[in-house]
Amino acid sequence: MVARDYGQYDGITRGLELVGERWALLIVRDLLVGPRRYGELAAGLPRIPSNILATRLKELQEAGVIRRLPRSRVIVYELTEYGRELEPVVLALGAWGFKAMADPxxxxxxxxxxxxxxxxxxxxxxxxxxxxxxxxxxxxxxxxxxxxxxxxxxxxxxxxxxxxxxxxxxxxxxxxxxxxxxxxxxxxxxxxxxxxxxxxxxxxxxxxxxxxxxxxxxxxx
CATH class of the missing domain: 3.30.1050.10 (SCP2 sterol-binding domain)
Incomplete structure (x- = not known):
């Protein structure tokens, strides 16, 4: 899956192709806390259009970052081991972005x-x-x-x-x-x-x- 092709060949470029689309890392952020149903993800990202959420989930599944599993008669999304490797990246980005936070x-x-x-x-x-x-x-x-x-x-x-x-x-x-x-x-x-x-x-x-x-x-x- 390549949602966006930058025409370059290195790890950063490939990483951005996999999780650089809008909302993708916020979905990963929430799944780092734990598995979530589709409705829970939508509630945690109240401004995401439903078609974009569905698309991002499909892209992240195809990239091997998340998986879709049945649990107690409902479907949940969770990070794969490969997806959980993004945790230090997300935390480091959060620390970096914190420095630029103004009043909400x-x-x-x-x-x-x-x-x-x-x-x-x-x-x-x-x-x-x-x-x-x-x-x-x-x-x-x-x-x-x-x-x-x-x-x-x-x-x-x-x-x-x-x-x-x-x-x-x-x-x-x-x-x-x-x-x-x-x-x-x-x-x-x-x-x-x-x-x-x-x-x-x-x-x-x-x-x-x-x-x-x-x-x-x-x-x-």
Missing amino acids: REEQIVTPDAMTISLRTAFRPLVAADLPPTVYAARVGLAELLIRVDAAGLDVQRDPGPDSGTESGVADLAFVAGPDIHRIISGALAPDRAIASGAVEVLHGPADLLERFARTFHLAA
Whole structure:
């Protein structure tokens, strides 16, 4: 499958021919979080036309990047081993793009899968290894996540539900934030100022754990 032919012969050119079409890497980004049904992919990419999503999925299958599998009487899409090799590429691109992020436009949203990959990108395992294990319940825009940090390990669950959040006492810190969370991750907004200004609302747990969060997840802008 060659969706676009640049007329050059090298690895970068070939890579762009496989995943360089619009929306392709965002589909890969969401599948790095886990297998998704067609409707879940469409919901996570609300501006993608249905015909483009179908085309990209077909192209990525033909390229050996994803596969289509039956699971519990539904069809899901998941990355192949070859497709999962794109993870460091996606994380590196996210770190690079983070440096150019300005304030969000009014129509821009934060999806659960996008926020999960942002956290993976910003995670500092060497810092986390020296901190106590911590569980964060975070609501950022449309994303509701349970974030477990244990030594150098990170586990992020989407939409954890009532049995995984503050009601059961699992989360050490539960908070709500808007797009300004990227300023906390970049270091442009100190955690105490984020709380004082209302950029972050602490729902449960010691407020000073937000400083631990900022140390654990950091990308210099």
